[in-house]
Amino acid sequence: MKGDIVRIRDVEAKRGTTQRGFVRVGETPVGPIQFPIVIIQGTKPGPTLCLTAGVHAAEYPGIAAVTQLTRSVRPEDLTGTIIAVPVVNQPMFQARAGFLSPIDGLNLNRMFPGSPTGSISEILAHVLLNEVVVLADYHIDCHGGDLTETLWPYAGYSLTGNPQLDEQGKTLARLYTPRIVALYEEGTPLPPTKGSLTYTAAQRGVASVLGECGSAGTLEPADVEIHVRGILNVTRFLGMLPGDPSVQGDRLRAVGQFTVTARRGGLVHLKIRVGDPLKSGQEIAEIHNIFGDIVDRVQSPADGIARIIWTHKAVNTGEPLVRCWIVEPERLDG
Numbered sequence: 001m002k003g004d005i006v007r008i009r010d011v012e013a014k015r016g017t018t019q020r021g022f023v024r025v026g027e028t029p030v031g032p033i034q035f036p037i038v039i040i041q042g043t044k045p046g047p048t049l050c051l052t053a054g055v056h057a058a059e060y061p062g063i064a065a066v067t068q069l070t071r072s073v074r075p076e077d078l079t080g081t082i083i084a085v086p087v088v089n090q091p092m093f094q095a096r097a098g099f100l101s102p103i104d105g106l107n108l109n110r111m112f113p114g115s116p117t118g119s120i121s122e123i124l125a126h127v128l129l130n131e132v133v134v135l136a137d138y139h140i141d142c143h144g145g146d147l148t149e150t151l152w153p154y155a156g157y158s159l160t161g162n163p164q165l166d167e168q169g170k171t172l173a174r175l176y177t178p179r180i181v182a183l184y185e186e187g188t189p190l191p192p193t194k195g196s197l198t199y200t201a202a203q204r205g206v207a208s209v210l211g212e213c214g215s216a217g218t219l220e221p222a223d224v225e226i227h228v229r230g231i232l233n234v235t236r237f238l239g240m241l242p243g244d245p246s247v248q249g250d251r252l253r254a255v256g257q258f259t260v261t262a263r264r265g266g267l268v269h270l271k272i273r274v275g276d277p278l279k280s281g282q283e284i285a286e287i288h289n290i291f292g293d294i295v296d297r298v299q300s301p302a303d304g305i306a307r308i309i310w311t312h313k314a315v316n317t318g319e320p321l322v323r324c325w326i327v328e329p330e331r332l333d334g
């Protein structure tokens with residue numbers, strides 16, 4: 001960020017100050033649709049990091065982590081600028097809605113780059129991307145399992161083909177995640193997918209990372225802590241805050257994924273937990289009919305790690321039970 005003052009609409013932060021405000025994107029019949037913004041303008045000039053949460057606004061640990069960081073980072077300790085949007089999708093937040101906007105029924109994280117003349121999710125995507133995220137050198141979009149998902153934490157980056165940018169993005173994803181790194185490339189099924197904020201920001205030249213932790217509408221302190229540690233690791237690595245990143249254990253690279261679906265309707269009795277390593281042929285669930293007879297024994301079709309377990313336990317034929325990563329040890333050269 002050039003100069004001593006950072007300004008987004010009427011929120012203006014001079015060097016050495018923190019400022020809060022709102023960016024208005026539209027209206028309901030009863031009032032504004034807007035998102036909150038916090039600008040921390042460090043005492044010393046340096047890089048700009050944007051933090052967003054609540055693109056999916058029932059994924060609470062990321063929202064809590066970004067909010068916490070905006071309150072704990074002091075301008076006098078900060079080199080550079082943090083621009084934070086603690087809850088992007090306020091209509092979803094208010095409605096406690098999962099995945100889809102209660103106003104236009106769209107998934108905001110498939111709408112980027114959005115449109116200034118579209119429906120409210122498209123306008124929101126356009127304003128957030130063009131007036132906030134592209135001002136930054138680096139960006140983290142905090143997500144988690146949504147209302148119906150129990151999720152194992154990971155971080156992702158969408159490769160662009162620009163070697164310098166991709167190196168930055170991969171490095172930040174490795175610093176953010178407690179274990180799994182997913183890298184999207186054209187044609188792969190891995191996140192962060194086309195149309196997401198992270199994908200689109202990287203296409204626009206921002207080293208933008210997807211940070212995923214949290215489950216099923218909960219706000220567990222341990223999940224908030226994973227987001228906070230990831231953000232602090234990135235911030236310290238970039239030299240924006242004092243201290244060194246703290247990274248423990250090996251990283252695993254996701255190289256594929258598969259989803260196990262129900263062949264029979266009934267009640268699912270799972271035999272695994274999220275994060276469990278699975279072997280091909282391992283029995284992972286029984287499906288019982290309403291009399292308690294076992295009508296199917298579900299096996300894993302491949303080796304993997306349980307990545308998402310859906311919270312619904314009464315299933316119809318064809319519905320997902322578990323999504324798994326296929327992983328390899330992370331190659332730090334690639």
Ligand SMILES: [Zn+2]
Nearest residue numbers: 056059143144
């Ligand atoms: Zn999400």
